[in-house]
Amino acid sequence: xxxxxxxxxxxxxxxxxxxxxxxxxxxxxxxxxxxxxxxxxxxxxxxxxxxxxxxxxxxxxxxxxxxxxxxxxxxxxxxxxx
Amino acid sequence: xxxxxxxxxxxxxxxxxxxxxxxxxxxxxxxxxxxxxxxxxxxxxxxxxxxxxxxxxxxxxxxxxxxxxxxxxxxxxxxxxx
Numbered sequence: 001x002x003x004x005x006x007x008x009x010x011x012x013x014x015x016x017x018x019x020x021x022x023x024x025x026x027x028x029x030x031x032x033x034x035x036x037x038x039x040x041x042x043x044x045x046x047x048x049x050x051x052x053x054x055x056x057x058x059x060x061x062x063x064x065x066x067x068x069x070x071x072x073x074x075x076x077x078x079x080x081x082x
Numbered sequence: 083x084x085x086x087x088x089x090x091x092x093x094x095x096x097x098x099x100x101x102x103x104x105x106x107x108x109x110x111x112x113x114x115x116x117x118x119x120x121x122x123x124x125x126x127x128x129x130x131x132x133x134x135x136x137x138x139x140x141x142x143x144x145x146x147x148x149x150x151x152x153x154x155x156x157x158x159x160x161x162x163x164x
Contacts, residue, residue, distance in 0.1 A: 023125065027116065034109065043105065043132040050125040 005057075005074050012065050014057040014074050018081065023050045025082060032080040042073050087139075087156050094147050096139040096156050100163065105132045107164060114162040124155050 005016045020026040026048060033053075037043050045056040055077065060069050087098045102108040108130060115135075119125050127138040137159065142151050 023120075038105075045129070045131045047127070047129040049127045 007066055012059050014055075014066055014070060016055045016074070016077075018053045018055070020051045020053070026051055026053060029053060029080060029082070033077065036076060036080060040073060040076070044073075044077070089148055094141050096137075096148055096152060098137045098156070098159075100135045100137070102133045102135070108133055108135060111135060111162060111164070115159065118158060118162060122155060122158070126155075126159070 005014045007014055018029070020029065030046070030048065030053065033044075033046070042057070042060065045058075047054040057070060057074060057077075059066050060073075061067065087096045089096055100111070102111065112128070112130065112135065115126075115128070124139070124142065127140075129136040139152060139156060139159075141148055142155075143149065
């Protein structure tokens, strides 16, 4: 159902769009993502509606490039999916 | 701290950006907004990061115009602010 992460430039970022079956599933994912964000102190930019979530993950290193630590967070987010 | 709602065209929508002092305040607002969405069955498009939330409210009447019922939801959202 989902696209993988896309590595974009200017500014450097990872992006992913995820579609959900219903609002409840969207909510459960957002709650898990919240817990992960607080635990890891990483706050992706999140856009969502009733049945979708768009994520933008900027480099941990401000003004830096996407590195292993960022791909690691992306993978941790993927692991939250139903 | 906040801009009022802006009524935009093509497509018709109300938009508002809200800034928060910290992630905890942002989270509390999003939780309240979630409760309101489920209660009213209105799901604005929401973009947020650690300390901001952008809201887009489309007409309740699909392909319709912004009407009193939409302004009423906007006001209900405003009432959720700290």
